[in-house]
Amino acid sequence: MISLAGRDILHGWGKFVFTGLGLGLLIGVTLTMAGVYRGMVDDAKVLLDNSGADLWVVQQDTLGPYAESSSVHDDVWRSIAAMEGVARTANITYLTMQVRLTGPGARDVRAMVVGVTPDGPGHPGQPVHLVAGRHLTRSHYEAVADVATGFALGDTIRVRRNEYTVVGLARRMVSSGGDPMVFIPLKDAQEAQFLKDNDAIVRQRARTAQNPALNRPGVPGLLDAVIASQSTNPYVNAVLVQLAPGYTPERVAEPIRRWQRLTVYTRAQMEEILIAKLIATSARQIAMFLVILAIVSAAIVAFIIYTLTLGKIREIAVLKLIGTRNRTIAAMILQQALGLGLIGFVVGKIAATFWAPAFPKYVLLETGDTVRALVAVVVICVLASVLAIRAALRVDPAEAIGG
Amino acid sequence: MSISERPLAGARSGEDLRSQHTHVAQSASKRAVGIHIDGLRKRYGSGDTAVDALKHVDMTVAPGEVVGLIGPSGSGKSTLLKCLGAVIEPSAGRMTLGGETIYDEGWKIRDLRALRRDRIGFVFQAPYLIPFLDVLDNVALLPMLAGRPNAEARQRALELLEALDVAHRSRAMPSQLSGGEQQRVAIARALVSRPPVILADEPTAPLDSERALGVIRILNRMAREFDTAIIVVTHDEKIIPTFRRIYHIRDGRTHEEAGEGRSIE
Numbered sequence: 001m002i003s004l005a006g007r008d009i010l011h012g013w014g015k016f017v018f019t020g021l022g023l024g025l026l027i028g029v030t031l032t033m034a035g036v037y038r039g040m041v042d043d044a045k046v047l048l049d050n051s052g053a054d055l056w057v058v059q060q061d062t063l064g065p066y067a068e069s070s071s072v073h074d075d076v077w078r079s080i081a082a083m084e085g086v087a088r089t090a091n092i093t094y095l096t097m098q099v100r101l102t103g104p105g106a107r108d109v110r111a112m113v114v115g116v117t118p119d120g121p122g123h124p125g126q127p128v129h130l131v132a133g134r135h136l137t138r139s140h141y142e143a144v145a146d147v148a149t150g151f152a153l154g155d156t157i158r159v160r161r162n163e164y165t166v167v168g169l170a171r172r173m174v175s176s177g178g179d180p181m182v183f184i185p186l187k188d189a190q191e192a193q194f195l196k197d198n199d200a201i202v203r204q205r206a207r208t209a210q211n212p213a214l215n216r217p218g219v220p221g222l223l224d225a226v227i228a229s230q231s232t233n234p235y236v237n238a239v240l241v242q243l244a245p246g247y248t249p250e251r252v253a254e255p256i257r258r259w260q261r262l263t264v265y266t267r268a269q270m271e272e273i274l275i276a277k278l279i280a281t282s283a284r285q286i287a288m289f290l291v292i293l294a295i296v297s298a299a300i301v302a303f304i305i306y307t308l309t310l311g312k313i314r315e316i317a318v319l320k321l322i323g324t325r326n327r328t329i330a331a332m333i334l335q336q337a338l339g340l341g342l343i344g345f346v347v348g349k350i351a352a353t354f355w356a357p358a359f360p361k362y363v364l365l366e367t368g369d370t371v372r373a374l375v376a377v378v379v380i381c382v383l384a385s386v387l388a389i390r391a392a393l394r395v396d397p398a399e400a401i402g403g
Numbered sequence: 404m405s406i407s408e409r410p411l412a413g414a415r416s417g418e419d420l421r422s423q424h425t426h427v428a429q430s431a432s433k434r435a436v437g438i439h440i441d442g443l444r445k446r447y448g449s450g451d452t453a454v455d456a457l458k459h460v461d462m463t464v465a466p467g468e469v470v471g472l473i474g475p476s477g478s479g480k481s482t483l484l485k486c487l488g489a490v491i492e493p494s495a496g497r498m499t500l501g502g503e504t505i506y507d508e509g510w511k512i513r514d515l516r517a518l519r520r521d522r523i524g525f526v527f528q529a530p531y532l533i534p535f536l537d538v539l540d541n542v543a544l545l546p547m548l549a550g551r552p553n554a555e556a557r558q559r560a561l562e563l564l565e566a567l568d569v570a571h572r573s574r575a576m577p578s579q580l581s582g583g584e585q586q587r588v589a590i591a592r593a594l595v596s597r598p599p600v601i602l603a604d605e606p607t608a609p610l611d612s613e614r615a616l617g618v619i620r621i622l623n624r625m626a627r628e629f630d631t632a633i634i635v636v637t638h639d640e641k642i643i644p645t646f647r648r649i650y651h652i653r654d655g656r657t658h659e660e661a662g663e664g665r666s667i668e
């Protein structure tokens with residue numbers, strides 16, 4: 001059986017290819033939008049994976065440390081470390097800020113500054129996947145940065161008032177928002193979170209000294225002690241916990257909640273917080289875009305196929321007059337719509353694959369999404385061809401005779 | 404019997420010709436009448452607004468005969484053609500195509516699409532070839548759509564194109580043909596399923612005298628060779644003298660008269 005649609009496409013291939021190219025770019029954008037969402041989810045999972053933690057101990061009744069701010073005293077880790085089922089613990093701080101590359105080519109980079117104890121690889125919170133350099137070994141002024149920051153080994157970066165030398169480079173160490181991470185020693189990070197400028201410190205001291213309750217005669221050293229406590233930060237955002245072999249997360253988490261009066265999240269709960277709460281709005285935003293793009297694609301396919309069909313009304317009338325079945329004519333239009341959709345899909349897939357790495361945030365093009373997109377394209381093309389098929393089937397064969 | 408089974412003019416052996424004559428004789432007995440119309444009427448609308456496009460049409464065309472149908476605009480030519488083409492249903496009367504009654508106060512054949520495909524060939528004022536199919540597939544399309552194997556349909560189409568002297572353009576696209584070549588391809592398409600009846604609607608209108616007479620010559624030859632009854636609706640003064648019989652239609656009524664039957668061979 002001859003393929004009327006195939007012959008028509010071959011006859012007017014330029015029209016089909018260029019229309020398919022345009023549609024393909026639209027489908028490419030749609031695939032990329034899905035990839036942006038998948039990238040966000042993957043970033044969130046990578047953040048959890050890279051933390052190396054089985055449990056996150058955070059301030060009571062908060063969703064910290066990623067979805068809400070959380071403050072936990074920095075000596076809590078000791079009592080947690082002593083509990084049954086806990087293999088290792090580590091304090092950690094997170095602070096998203098502008099990090100400045102100093103020297104020639106100075107520029108600001110949006111990054112998540114992570115404060116970790118320089119314990120070396122394998123400990124919770126430590127950077128993994130080092131691609132160059134080494135881990136943090138000193139307690140001050142060293143940094144390990146993700147390659148996405150664009151920093152190089154030996155670069156000097158400024159975090160607040162302190163400068164750090166980049167001693168290591170990691171890969172795929174990103175926040176849930178996709179910002180690359182910069183790891184610095186915990187003490188420096190704690191200071192950076194609450195460090196005030198000199199003028200503010202002077203004014204703070206003056207205010208404290210003027211407070212008669214803190215500057216009482218006969219109590220020497222009280223004022224100095226109060227001032228000293230105001231300029232230090234004994235808090236971290238969370239305590240990361242690694243479990244000993246043979247213990248389930250919930251079995252260890254429950255005693256910590258009960259005895260330490262803190263909130264503890266397992267990996268599954270933390271993933272739920274990140275995906276269902278932190279990026280939920282962004283996901284809905286992207287879903288809206290996907291729906292709109294699908295509607296626009298369907299409208300374009302419908303318009304093109306309808307226009308192409310109207311251009312063939314006389315031929316369709318002749319075909320009907322000489323005895324062509326309605327289903328043959330409908331199949332021709334449907335096949336053309338599907339052909340157009342498939343050209344667009346191939347172009348879109350190629351385009352998305354090529355431009356995805358150029359996006360500033362991670363774009364993950366999943367095979368499952370590609371298959372779903374193909375199914376959606378087929379469904380959209382079928383629906384879009386309905387209008388044209390209706391128009392074709394309404395053509396009166398008498399139109400071919402005229403009069 | 405398919406065309407591929409039945410040799411065409413210009414490529415026959417003596418045995419083939421004997422065989423064909425036998426076939427024609429058998430076929431003629433089957434098709435005692437190519438077209439027979441008796442008291443056909445067509446009314447559009449109803450009540451006060453009703454219009455009788457055809458008031459009383461009688462017509463007989465024998466197999467192998469080409470007759471002319473002429474008349475002024477609005478006389479009912481197109482309506483008659485649509486009734487004959489099973490595109491619109493007459494209001495009354497009787498209509499027989501190829502010896503088979505297809506209308507007698509109601510359609511006798513339910514599948515009008517198949518009727519048009521198998522028993523009626525159409526040639527239009529403009530060739531209306533399918534622009535995205537080459538010449539061969541334009542002609543072969545009908546048997547292909549009827550479920551014939553592609554190779555067989557193309558072979559049958561090629562033989563017809565050879566008979567019409569356009570086989571050398573079989574792989575050309577319609578847009579690459581002259582007007583006369585396009586019309587010959589359209590005739591080949593009308594003949595490919597070997598219908599007992601061909602309806603030609605102003606087939607020579609866009610052609611000059613020489614090409615117009617060429618088309619009529621071909622229609623006459625094909626009518627004889629394929630035992631087909633052909634009605635040519637025309638205004639074309641160049642070709643009217645070539646008909647042996649002419650039906651005049653005026654105010655929805657037909658009147659038969661003898662034509663000049665001028666030789667065009």
